[in-house]
Amino acid sequence: MGIKVLLLCGPGFLRTRNAEYPVSICMEEGASSQNQGSAAKKLAKSIQAIRNQFRLAWEIYRHRPSIVLAASHIEMHAALWIWPHILLALFFKTIYATNLHFSPKDKNRGGKWWSRLSSGLAFEPFRIAVAHKRISHPVVVPKFVRMVEVPIGPEKITPIPENVKKIRKSWNVPRGKKVFMAFGSIRNHKNLDLSIKALLDNPDAFLVVIGTAPSHKDRPIKYYQMLADDLGLSKRVFISDMFVHDEKRLSYFKAADFLLLTHAGTFHSQTSSLTTAVNARRRVLASSGTSPMRDLIEHYGLGVFVEPDSSEAVADGMATLLHSELAEPNWEDYEIYATWETNVTRLIQASIDFINNRPTPQRQFEELEDEALPLPTMINARSLMRPRSERVKKSPVASRQPKPLPEPQIKTPPSAEIKTEKKRGRPPKAAQATPKETKVEASIVPAPPKKRGRKPKATIGAEVKPEAPKVTKAPAIITPEVPVKRGRKPKGSVAVSAKATEVHAKKVTATKAKATELTVAKKSPVEVSQLREVNHRRRTLRRRRKVADSSKN
Secondary structure (H helix, E strand, O other): OOOOOOEEEOHHHHOOOOOOOOEEEOOOOOOOOOOOOOHHHHHHHHHHHHHHHHHHHHHHHHHOOOEEEEOOOOOOOHHHHOHHHHHHHHHOOOEEEEEOOOOOOOOOOOOHHHHHHHHHHOOOOEEEEEEOOOOOOOOOOOOOOEEEEOOOOOOOOOOOOOOHHHHHHHOOOOOOOEEEEEEOOOOHHHOHHHHHHHHHHOOOEEEEEEOOOOOOOOOOHHHHHHHHHHOOOHHHEEEEOOOOOHHHHHHHHHHOOEEEEEOOOOOOOOOOHHHHHHHOOOEEEEEOOOOHHHHHHHHHOOEEEOOOOOHHHHHHHHHHHHHOOOOOOOHHHHHHHOOHHHHHHHHHHHHHHHHOOOOOOOOOOOOOHHHOOOOOOOOOHHHHOOOOOOOOOOOHHHHHOOOOOOOOOOOOOHHHOOOOOOOOOOOOOOOOOOHHHHOOOOOOOOOOOOOOOOOOOOOOOOOOOOOOOOOOOOOOOOOOOOOOOOOOOOOOOOOOOHHHHHHHHHHHHHHHHHHHHOOOOOOOHHHHHHHHHHHHHHHHHHHHHHHHHHHHO
8 A cells, every 4th residue: 555564573473474574573582481480480581571672662763663553562561661662652753553452461460559550551652552343341441542443354375275185084083073173372261171071062073173372371282182081072172283384274274164263251352263264164153252253253144153151152052053054154245344455544544543633433344233144043952962861871770780690500409419428548348239228219329439549359249139129210310420539440349230230330421421521620839849849759769779770780
């Protein structure tokens, strides 16, 4: 517009930006806001801020500009550095203007009297305040300062297109999920923790957070990652501190389905991400206090605006964007309103009015308040969730119930159990059977246990007569399993009767078959070591005997 511009800044301002104007680096960097702890670091930061303001005043004195536009309004220790700027505005008629963002800022260090003094003197050299909307709070603007309402224009950058599918793949977005993206610096007043909690009521949502924490007072990325892990949402949250160039920012906005601008109730400003979202044609989910961002979203229908500082409200906003049919936003009308030409024209007009001592008119949306789109109907996210009876969950009562036991197998009744005591030595000789003892009434004679030692000699039994009385049928009683013993097998005794011999043979074969299935009990390590020592002694004795015999020969 024919106005010569000189940019006064620090070296860090040009790291991610391409300045279109002549630049003069007059500020230094060193003490960072991320340094915390000792009083020496805080003192170094305060000294650096005061020194930069004095250097800035010297550059203004050298170039003698007509208008000085400060990037932001600073109150910290203003009672120490504001005096050179007051003298420049008083004697050289330099017009000072500043941007008012109405965003949460750090508290002024020092006592209350020092904070009041610095806040009162910080506005002394300024005559114009540029804001996106006139707000009476939280910053009290003096009456001698003219308020100018200006919009945020679009980005003057040629975008470099990126593959949207590759970007979503790098985020690990599952199929069927809608992406809500929060872009920019990660600050506490953006309420990202509430957005993570809102995912519990919206199973179809996926959250992407890209940015870094600029100050030690803001929660780090690790905090939000741990919060997602504790809630079981780590697979639906992607958080990264990657740096995205300005040329690629539009592609990242297009890779998302919706944009998150969920600021706290203390936020009363506007963000440039809203303009980028309009360029990408993506609706937004926003929250804040009284702010121009809320007016623009509701006026042009750019998305859903919810109550600030509430996870339930954020969840309802997500459900409204996911499951309701909203009217098409007025993208073109917003782009016509939000231009840099309008911003610069109103700033120059306010400067001319100040020089000519004329009032500056108040403007907001160019008198289009009556043509705003209707607000969307909010949906309760909890009402869309399935009832608890349909959800697959393990109840604690069911988990405590014991599992049903298998049916027990039929075993020998306790009345028919025959226990045999283990005896050492050779078994006694079998006595000769008499005809009266051949009757088998209610039990079957079990097979004798196998014992160690030599086999006993078989005794000659009595002859079995064919006219023996009939054996009554006994109930089916199963003999217990006989334990397997080592040693030689004893010689079988002569059976008493023919049927008894058959039953006895069958039982012996059955016990032998079962005995093969049993596993041999393992010996303890102590017994194994003792056996090894005994075997070792026996071997050594044998060797010594062989050596002695060979020496004699």
